[in-house]
Amino acid sequence: MREEMVNWEEESKRFDEAADYYDQYRPSYPQALIDKIIGESKLEDSAQILEVGAGSGKATALFVDRGYHLTCIEPGANLAAIGEKKFQKTQQVKFITTRFEHWQEEPDTYDLAISAQSFHWVPKPIGYHKCAKSLKDNRYLCLFWNMYLNDLSDVGRQLRDVCKDYGVLLLNTKEEIEKRIRTIVQEIEDSSVFNIPNVYQFPWSVDHNVEEFICFLKTGNGYLGLEEDRREELNNQLEQIFHKAGGMITRKFICVLFMAQKK
16 A cells, blocks of 8 residues: 555656646536536535545636635645636635645535546545545535547547557547446445445547647656657657648547445
8 A cells, every 4th residue: 555655646746747738738527517516416505615636726617616615635736836826816715735645634524525537546445435524414426537538430549549559548438438437336336435326427529739639648647757759759640640630630528427425
């Protein structure tokens, strides 16, 4: 366990080094997902939300826009600084710069706990137990990820193969995404502190040119860990793929939401 925690902390440092790219080029999340969370959890206007792994506040913004107050746990000092600056005028957001497993939870305080694109970095089962302890009775933990889809087109296959060869991005088939969903559902069930989650899927897409796509890759640890010559090789191959596709590629996602009620 100690070795795993050291690795997690090193991965967090890499993310933090790419904070500016992360804030600009990571995709957000569909409004329909936020509507589903608010509606199904019956959040009141005065709700207090705990966010685990908030980054620079990509998901945070979608709840701030609805008037909620958030306590954001984020290990990256640079990412947290961007988030604090972004929301300081709202007086609705507090960032705490620490890893979630090190945070001193506040029992029975929060009306909702969320984690966007980050809960896989939290050691288990401690992450589930800390969330459950922090939530009020019968409240919800909402985990969601943008899962990047290989649509099995020629361009999709080329991107998948190149990104896989360099270890920078996983583009999964629908069947592979369904398998990952089942794994997460089982993990939540095994935590013993949450009921079996309801799962919702929100398909959407983003158009990218090659520069935007490379900047997106720069927000991931796979790309950040490459040697400079390997990055240049990868960039050249990506430029060829985008050129053959006419300069723009539509990247498809499935944003998957897991809503689990505290037992």
